[in-house]
Amino acid sequence: MHVLVTGAAGFIGSHTILELLNAGYTVTGIDNFSNSIPDKDGQAISLKRVSEITGKPIPFKKVDILNESDLEEVYKAEKFDAVIHLAALKAVGESSAKPLDYYFNNITGSLNLIRLSQKYGVKNFVFSSSATVYGPPATLPITEAASVGTGITNPYGQTKYMVEQILTDFAHANPDWNIVLLRYFNPVGAHPSGKIGEDPKGVPNNLMPFVSQVAIGRLPVVKIFGNKFDTPDGTGVRDYIHIVDLAKGHVAALDRIQKVGHVGREVFNLGTGQGYSVLEMVAALEKASGKKIPTELGVPRLGDVASVYCDPAKAANELNWKAQYGLDDMCRDLWNWQTQNPNGFAAQE
Numbered sequence: 001m002h003v004l005v006t007g008a009a010g011f012i013g014s015h016t017i018l019e020l021l022n023a024g025y026t027v028t029g030i031d032n033f034s035n036s037i038p039d040k041d042g043q044a045i046s047l048k049r050v051s052e053i054t055g056k057p058i059p060f061k062k063v064d065i066l067n068e069s070d071l072e073e074v075y076k077a078e079k080f081d082a083v084i085h086l087a088a089l090k091a092v093g094e095s096s097a098k099p100l101d102y103y104f105n106n107i108t109g110s111l112n113l114i115r116l117s118q119k120y121g122v123k124n125f126v127f128s129s130s131a132t133v134y135g136p137p138a139t140l141p142i143t144e145a146a147s148v149g150t151g152i153t154n155p156y157g158q159t160k161y162m163v164e165q166i167l168t169d170f171a172h173a174n175p176d177w178n179i180v181l182l183r184y185f186n187p188v189g190a191h192p193s194g195k196i197g198e199d200p201k202g203v204p205n206n207l208m209p210f211v212s213q214v215a216i217g218r219l220p221v222v223k224i225f226g227n228k229f230d231t232p233d234g235t236g237v238r239d240y241i242h243i244v245d246l247a248k249g250h251v252a253a254l255d256r257i258q259k260v261g262h263v264g265r266e267v268f269n270l271g272t273g274q275g276y277s278v279l280e281m282v283a284a285l286e287k288a289s290g291k292k293i294p295t296e297l298g299v300p301r302l303g304d305v306a307s308v309y310c311d312p313a314k315a316a317n318e319l320n321w322k323a324q325y326g327l328d329d330m331c332r333d334l335w336n337w338q339t340q341n342p343n344g345f346a347a348q349e
């Protein structure tokens with residue numbers, strides 16, 4: 001299978017492409033570098049590293065999914081069998097400040113991609129969705145049968161929910177398509193080689209890249225967003241999943257389509273089913289790094305809920321996929337990436 005991967009240069013894109021190549025897929029990547037770094041030749045640094053690790057080439061083009069003509073040139077140049085759509089603006093807080101950017105990029109960009117996939121007969125579509133679509137969970141653990149779309153507190157989450165709805169309606173009108181919605185919980189860590197990892201532009205929004213930058217000395221202190229939640233130690237609990245496990249979930253989705261032939265529209269949680277608190281995550285990285293990580297208490301973030309973690313059974317039963325790595329693996333690999341790349345990709349190229 002030849003797969004078009006959007007958002008190819010990013011944290012999830014680079015790790016997913018690595019696992020696709022390891023599984024024998026061929027890949028073409030596109031990215032607009034809105035949250036990743038090109039080298040002096042305009043190539044994606046993260047994907048150059050993936051080629052080093054796998055020994056395989058990765059055709060890449062700088063393309064913005066909002067530029068429909070540029071995007072169509074990609075479809076004209078290659079015959080794709082599947083699309084894995086990862087490209088999106090993904091900063092929850094920023095989305096509240098810049099809703100139009102998020103609606104245009106995440107929704108119009110997705111519409112461009114779906115329409116061109118239809119025009120060029122690419123009928124296998126894997127979409128990067130998020131646990132955010134569940135809103136504040138009514139019950140825990142969260143299964144794929146839980147209601148979605150209510151209580152979403154930010155435009156980022158709304159865009160993920162809306163694109164899921166678009167793909168669901170499209171699937172009903174086009175039953176011969178295979179459309180797999182993957183709802184990510186909290187991806188963390190890095191490839192064991194330490195050559196690729198999470199390198200967000202600016203100050204990290206998410207917990208673990210922030211904690212590891214404090215541990216390496218790039219940031220002064222971890223601010224804990226509230227300690228009065230209804231959780232064992234009062235800090236927020238989330239379902240953290242190793243990025244390699246998450247990447248392999250995408251391979252499993254395509255493997256299943258190839259094996260079964262036709263799956264229609266499907267939804268899967270990609271999580272471990274195990275929740276950890278902020279304090280537990282900080283302690284786990286202290287253990288992996290041998291560093292004392294300073295923390296201070298901050299105010300709760302608007303929209304933050306106490307606990308979010310999934311029931312991973314559906315993916316285990318139907319996708320033949322289950323997270324293999326635990327918290328120590330996530331922190332070991334995160335710290336290995338951080339120490340090999342103290343300033344991320346940019347400083348080394």
Ligand code: WQD
Pocket residue numbers: 090092130131132185186187205206207208210222223224225226235236237238278301304
């Ligand atoms: C985790 C926990 C915070 C930072 C979001 C999106 C989700 C996905 C992942 C994109 C929470 C606490 C955080 C900090 C803290 N998005 N925290 N201090 O909010 O669960 O999920 O990111 O891929 O769709 O909703 O992840 O890493 O921001 O927060 O105390 O500096 O850490 O309150 O309890 P979140 P997160």
